Each structure stands twice: as structure tokens, then as C-alpha cells.
Amino acid sequence: MKILCFAHLSEQLGASSMELELGPISVADFMAELKNRYPALLLDHVMIAVNEQFVEQTHVIEPNDTVALLPPVSGG
Amino acid sequence: MSHDRYSRQQNFGPIGTAGQQELAAKHVLIVGAGALGSGNAEILARSGVGTITIIDRDYVEWSNLQRQSLFCEQDAIDQLPKAVAAANRIKQINADITVHAHVMDCTASDLTSLLDTSKVDLMLDATDNFAIRYIINDAAYQYQIPWIYGACSGSYGVVCNFIPGQSPCLHCVMERMPIGSASCDREGIIAPAVQMVVAMQSAEALKWLSGNRTQMSDRYTVFDLWSNMHQSIRMDKTGKHEACPTCGAQPSYPYLKSEAAMRTEVLCGRSSVWIRYPRQEPLDMNLAASHAMQLQAEVKSNPYLLQIQEGEYRLVIFQDGRALVHGTSDSLEAKKLYHRYLT
Numbered sequence: 382m383k384i385l386c387f388a389h390l391s392e393q394l395g396a397s398s399m400e401l402e403l404g405p406i407s408v409a410d411f412m413a414e415l416k417n418r419y420p421a422l423l424l425d426h427v428m429i430a431v432n433e434q435f436v437e438q439t440h441v442i443e444p445n446d447t448v449a450l451l452p453p454v455s456g457g
Numbered sequence: 458m459s460h461d462r463y464s465r466q467q468n469f470g471p472i473g474t475a476g477q478q479e480l481a482a483k484h485v486l487i488v489g490a491g492a493l494g495s496g497n498a499e500i501l502a503r504s505g506v507g508t509i510t511i512i513d514r515d516y517v518e519w520s521n522l523q524r525q526s527l528f529c530e531q532d533a534i535d536q537l538p539k540a541v542a543a544a545n546r547i548k549q550i551n552a553d554i555t556v557h558a559h560v561m562d563c564t565a566s567d568l569t570s571l572l573d574t575s576k577v578d579l580m581l582d583a584t585d586n587f588a589i590r591y592i593i594n595d596a597a598y599q600y601q602i603p604w605i606y607g608a609c610s611g612s613y614g615v616v617c618n619f620i621p622g623q624s625p626c627l628h629c630v631m632e633r634m635p636i637g638s639a640s641c642d643r644e645g646i647i648a649p650a651v652q653m654v655v656a657m658q659s660a661e662a663l664k665w666l667s668g669n670r671t672q673m674s675d676r677y678t679v680f681d682l683w684s685n686m687h688q689s690i691r692m693d694k695t696g697k698h699e700a701c702p703t704c705g706a707q708p709s710y711p712y713l714k715s716e717a718a719m720r721t722e723v724l725c726g727r728s729s730v731w732i733r734y735p736r737q738e739p740l741d742m743n744l745a746a747s748h749a750m751q752l753q754a755e756v757k758s759n760p761y762l763l764q765i766q767e768g769e770y771r772l773v774i775f776q777d778g779r780a781l782v783h784g785t786s787d788s789l790e791a792k793k794l795y796h797r798y799l800t
Binding site (some may be wrong): 385387388397425426428430449456457 | 489491494495583585586587590608609610613633636637640641644676681684686688690691747748753755796
């Protein structure tokens with residue numbers, strides 16, 4: 382599974398993308414797993430897109446999917 | 458007007474002379490005259506959009522000049538209101554169009570009275586906080602006027618069209634108003650990220666205004682110029698639409714209700730400002746505290762309230778969204794602090 386970390390998440394992770402051996406896994410479980418592995422990541426309010434599609438918490442992510450983690454951004 | 462002023466744009470097939478005439482007849486409301494407001498206003502003015510209204514509550518400061526392309530050093534020296542400085546520059550760029558500048562906060566009632574008194578074809582979001590975007594979103598769907606969300610921070614940016622009757626609204630995409638979202642004063646900002654958002658927003662605006670509506674993007678587009686990443690995200694299957702208070706079957710437009718507005722009250726004889734901002738849901742105190750700590754502020758909390766100390770300012774925040782800001786008697790300054798930590 383490919384994970385893309387946008388904005389401050391890439392600083393918190395130390396990389397903008399990574400590969401994880403995960404799935405099939407629900408979005409909710411995936412987020413919990415991510416928080417568990419990388420406690421420094423601030424994931425509240427972060428939006429999740431799987432293969433460039435917004436998905437619900439119950440959506441199941443497959444091992445070959447690309448998951449984008451998108452923090453809300455307000456600046457302008 | 459010189460005959461070939463718009464020739465290069467008219468030679469672009471999808472616009473042509475007919476599209477150019479459409480542009481001249483249109484009115485765009487740009488909410489915010491900062492970085493995104495500057496960039497969008499300049500492009501739309503040069504493109505010949507007939508009427509531009511630009512709103513901003515702030516004044517020009519030196520830290521704006523790195524990216525806010527309508528302003529010059531003299532504007533910062535004179536501390537001109539951004540809406541005024543922007544309008545001055547737009548008139549220099551294109552004297553044939555009409556420009557209205559409003560130095561104001563853009564509350565829900567400011568926005569709705571503007572939309573009641575003039576026909577606006579499109580709203581461009583060039584604001585810097587989510588509180589106002591939820592107001593714009595409600596107004597857009599009530600008045601059936603499309604709006605284009607744009608935001609940036611660091612090297613990251615987002616653009617999304619919200620078209621009543623066609624696309625889900627901001628509420629559907631972000632059900633809860635985010636706390637501690639990425640902003641420019643905290644995370645910094647590079648000018649190319651601004652210009653990238655501006656390019657995408659103004660292209661979408663030109664499509665809508667020139668009669669090329671079927672070309673409008675239906676994606677939530679994000680990019681990070683530093684890590685070379687780009688995603689164009691489909692929004693259609695989130696399934697939240699029907700129950701949405703803004704674009705669902707029975708809309709209530711919660712952010713336009715007068716009791717939903719942020720109110721401030723300067724306390725006599727003390728340099729403190731009360732902020733009353735009824736939230737749609739109780740404030741998550743732990744989340745707000747952890748964001749404040751990320752921003753290097755000094756944070757104290759108990760089950761009832763949260764205290765954030767930033768330099769000479771101290772914010773005392775209650776769970777229902779009320780806050781007391783000590784260390785200033787300027788309500789705009791107090792609101793800025795509130796938005797920095799809580800929206």
C-alpha cells in the first residue's frame with residue numbers, strides 16, 4: 382500500500398510517501414494502525430482519499446491501493 | 458478601449474469573441490484581498506471580467522509583499538486597507554472594468570446583504586479561515602451561486618469548485634469544521650504555491666464566466682510543490698449529500714443564522730476582548746490543546762476551560778466556543794488569534 386503524506390504530515394513523518402505492507406483493512410483500522418506506528422502524526426481532521434476517491438471510514442483499503450492523507454488547509 | 462486588448466484570449470478557441478463578451482457582462486465577488494485575492498483579482502481584471510467586487514478587513518503589512526502581488530512597499534508604509542490598495546492597482550491594470558472595494562469583515566449578514574443588492578455570478582474564496590468558508594458555502598447554496606474554494610500553506614495547496622445543484626458542498630466534504638488547519642502565518646508559505654492555487658481558481662472562474670460550464674472540474678485537487686505530488690480526488694460517492702444542512706433535501710444554512718455569527722465585545726477599561734462563537738458541535742478541548750502546543754504556545758487546561766498564552770496575549774477558551782482574549786483591545790486582532798488556534 383502506498384501512502385502519500387501532504388503538508389505538515391510529511392514533516393512529521395520525515396518523508397512525503399512510503400510503502401506499507403497492509404490490507405485489506407478498513408479506513409478506521411488503517412488510521413488507528415498509522416497512529417500506532419507513527420505517534421508523531423497529527424491525524425485529526427485529516428481527509429483520506431483511496432485511489433483518488435474520498436471514502437468512508439468503513440471502506441476497505443486493498444494492499445495495492447494508494448492512500449493520500451490530506452490535512453485541511455485554510456491559508457490564503 | 459484598444460481593439461486588440463483581449464485578442465490573445467479571444468484567439469483561444471473555447472473563449473473566442475462570444476466568451477469575451479460573456480466575461481464583460483459578469484460580476485465576480487472575491488472574498489479576501491490577500492495572496493489568493495491579489496492573484497485572482499489581477500488575472501480576472503486583465504481578462505476583462507466586467508465587474509469585480511473585492512472584500513477584505515485587513516491592511517497591508519510588510520510580511521504580505523513576498524506573495525500578495527497587487528501590493529507595493531508604499532501600500533505597506535501607508536498601511537492602506539488591502540481592499541483599497543487592491544482596487545487602486547486593479548484600476549491601473551484595467552480602467553475599462555468596474556471595481557468595488559469593501560473594507561469589511563464579511564460576516565454572514567455582510568455577505569447576504571451584498572448578494573441581496575447586486576447580482577453576483579461567481580464567488581472566489583480568497584479567505585484564510587474555515588469559519589468564513591462555511592458562511593460562503595451556505596450563502597452560495599442559498600443564493601445558487603457557485604464558489605471556488607482555494608487555500609494554500611507551505612508548498613501545499615487545494616482547489617475545489619462547489620456548484621449548487623451539481624456538486625456536493627464544503628459541508629459534505631468536511632462535515633466538521635477543522636481545528637488547527639494549515640495556514641500561512643504558522644506553517645509559512647511560498648509564493649509559487651499561491652500562484653498555483655490562483656492559476657487553478659482563475660482558470661475555473663474563466664470557464665464558468667465565459668460559458669464553458671461543462672468544462673468545470675468536479676475534483677478536489679491538491680498538490681505539494683516541494684514533494685512533487687498531485688492528486689485529483691473524486692467526491693461523488695461520499696453519500697452525505699441528502700442529509701446535508703447546506704445542500705441536502707432540507708437545507709437550514711446553519712452558518713447564515715444570526716445566532717451562528719462570531720461576535721466580539723471589547724471590555725471597558727481592560728485590554729481584553731470577549732469572543733462569542735456558537736459552534737455547531739462542542740469544542741474538542743484536547744485536540745485544540747494539542748494543536749496549540751504544536752504552535753509552541755503555553756497551554757494550561759482543566760475540564761472546563763483551556764488557556765493559551767502567546768507572548769503578551771492570553772486566550773481563555775470555553776467548550777461552547779466562547780473565548781476571552783487578554784492583551785488586546787482590538788477585536789480584529791482577537792479574532793485573528795481565535796482563528797489561529799481554533800478554526
